[in-house]
Amino acid sequence: MRAPLWATAATLLITLQPARVPAQETSVTRIPDEALAIAPQLREAALASRLGYEVIESLTTEVGPRMAGSEADARAVKWAEAKFRELGFDKVWLEPVTFPKWIRRSESARVLGDNAQPLTLTALGGSPAGTVEGEVVRFADLAALEAAPAGSLAGKIAFVDYEMKRARDGSGYGPGSRVRSTGPSAAIRAGAAGFLMRSAGTDSHRQPHTGITRFDEGLTPIPSAALSVPDAQQLSRLLALGPQRVHMALDCGWDGEATSHNVIGEITGSETPEEVVLIGAHLDSWDLGTGAVDDAAGVGITMAAAKLIGDLPRHPARSIRVVAFANEEQGLLGGRAYAEKHAADLTRHVIAAESDFGAGRVYAFATGAPESARAAEIQIAAALAPLGIEHAPGKGGPGPDLIPFAQRGMAWAWLAQDGTDYFDLHHTPDDTFDKIDPDAVAQNVAAYAVFAYLAASAEGGFGSAPKPAVE
Missing domain, CATH: 3.40.630.10 (Zn peptidases)
Incomplete structure (x- = not known):
């Protein structure tokens, strides 16, 4: 879907x-x-x-x-x-x-510095390949990212930590999937070098959720990925301790x-x-x-x-x-x-x-x-x-x-x-x-x-x- x-x-x-x-x-x-x-x-x-x-x-x-x-x-x-x-x-x-x-070859990420540790993620469909290293800036939801001033995320990685809600009719998926479909473009407008999101999912397993994203016309795409829910929570806790830098490497992209x-x-x-x-x-x-x-x-x-x-x-x-x-x-x-x-x-x-x-x-x-x-x-x-x-x-x-x-x-x-x-x-x-x-x-x-x-x-x-x- x-x-x-x-x-x-x-x-x-x-x-x-x-x-x-x-x-x-x-x-x-x-x-x-x-x-x-x-x-x-x-x-x-x-x-x-x-x-x-x-x-x-x-x-x-x-x-x-x-x-x-x-x-x-x-x-x-x-x-x-x-x-x-x-x-x-x-x-x-x-x-x-x-x-x-679009093809996926490999993907990895890790926190650098005093709290160095791996992160489990997966590239979003449509993401370009690329290696990004930068300070992570957390946003509670898509609206907060969209409100970020142009250039305010220069050289940084935008991280949207939105929690999708569970529902029998799947109604929680709308807000969650919009982070995936429009978040990368909002990050680019703010100057970000990379985009991370908490997976659009309701589980608590260390398994990220992929899915297609799109980049608005006229924007240069940036590496974009989803963290598993536990990894998003972990990154959020680390950010509460102080600034964190992440290294993200995605080998994927469009291929004819x-x-x-x-x-x-x-x-x-x-x-x-x-x-x-x-x-x-x-x-x-x-x-x-x-x-x-x-x-x-x-x-x-x-x-x-x-x-x-x-x-x-x-x-x-x-x-x-x-x-x-x-x-x-x-x-x-x-x-x-x-x-x-x-x-x-x-x-x-x-x-x-x-x-x-x-x-x-x-x-x-x-x-x-x-x-x-x-x-x-x-x-x-x-x-x-x-x-x-x-x-x-x-x-x-x-x-x-x-x-x-x-x-x-x-x-x-x-x-x-x-x-x-x-x-x-x-x-x-x-x-x-x-x-x-x-x-x-x-x-x-x-x-x-x-x-x-x-x-x-x-x-x-x-x-x-x-x-x-x-x-």
């Missing part, structure tokens, strides 16, 4: 209100009784299945970490294509996505271009196969762990959900499309490419949902659909209720990779996962398969299978309608 756009999803909802509904969608959308009768069977089959868990195990074990543009990323594409075929999807294809490639792929599998609809309900996740991950909760979990959940629908004696009216998006972590690049390529087919994308918030149980459901589809939303919510999922109308938003298409007018659904512990693992070496709970994954698979099947069976639409793209 990439920080800046995910963190601002709540703000984006203001711009993602349903577009004007086409004339053919002004009648009330409903789910037929025949489909509602199938939903409990599908739900129970998913709860009894370990398929989602097995797919997650396969991806994290056979491929492991798969940073965009890497050799492992290419293997992940081949893995996903083969897995779709193995699971019996009716159609499988690739769509290329080209982007700048790479081409990866959105990998797509489809279960063909029985009546109107040209219309699709899209579910998906992102295939890439950061390089520190094996990308289990971010986002092999989503890949396993959505592949398994569609496979179970495909196993039904009769497919729903519309097709179920699963997209394993390329390079979400460095800028929603697969999602952007998909939205651009399929812009002319927007109205055929009846509704979409993405699983990109780990493997915690789904606890709430909502859509951004207009009033004409409210009855169908309520019917889907009722079918999800036995899974412990609350109907939360008016809340939520599209998953990260869906934001570019939702901004163009595609309808979205939100299946909210419990993220209480998600940011203990997010973008760290600890994001590994052993953290996956098979029962929670099965509940997710059941939720996505029921949602996708009923939406694909609905008589009427959910409000997808073109509107001007947001640049």
Whole structure:
């Protein structure tokens, strides 16, 4: 999951209100009784299945970490294509996505002087290489750094020691990730030679959280890294004793271009196969762990959900499309490419949902659909209720990779996962398969299978309608 756009999803909802509904969608959308009768069977089959868990195990074990543009990323594409075929999807294809490639080689830091000791950190994605040695200046939060006068940090290292707050809905990530996405540029404006931050995470382990950063146009990038939470606390205590100098060495940076792929599998609809309900996740991950909760979990959940629908004696009216998006972590690049390529087919994308918030149980459901589809939303919510999922109308938003298409007018659904512990693992070496709970994954698979099947069976639409793209 990439920080800046995910963190601002709540703000984006203001711009993602349903577009004007086409004339053919002004009648009330409903789910037929025949489909509602199938939903409990599908739900129970998913709860009894370990398929989602097995797919997650396969991806994290056979491929492991798969940073965009890497050799492992290419293997992940081949893995996903083969897995779709193995699971019996009716159609499988690739769509290329080209982007700048960032690589990490090595990183280290240490406190100098009387309190000499190592620090555990990791370079932020997008950071340049460089060796910096200088006095550290601590800021309690991003606002304090942004208020620093120009030139006041000349030759120094800016250190933002902001503590991210734990929350089930992940709302603490917004302020934490903004430190990562905009802090380096604020440090440059104040004249800093380097940037350090307390990791955007909620754990207390000595494992730093990486993630993408950006440098504002016209600024010369500086080495930028995140300290593990315990190391940030240690550095803060040392600074309370007096001035401290730190030596930081990062060997990383942009290295040409790479081409990866959105990998797509489809279960063909029985009546109107040209219309699709899209579910998906992102295939890439950061390089520190094996990308289990971010986002092999989503890949396993959505592949398994569609496979179970495909196993039904009769497919729903519309097709179920699963997209394993390329390079979400460095800028929603697969999602952007998909939205651009399929812009002319927007109205055929009846509704979409993405699983990109780990493997915690789904606890709430909502859509951004207009009033004409409210009855169908309520019917889907009722079918999800036995899974412990609350109907939360008016809340939520599209998953990260869906934001570019939702901004163009595609309808979205939100299946909210419990993220209480998600940011203990997010973008760290600890994001590994052993953290996956098979029962929670099965509940997710059941939720996505029921949602996708009923939406694909609905008589009427959910409000997808073109509107001007947001640049």
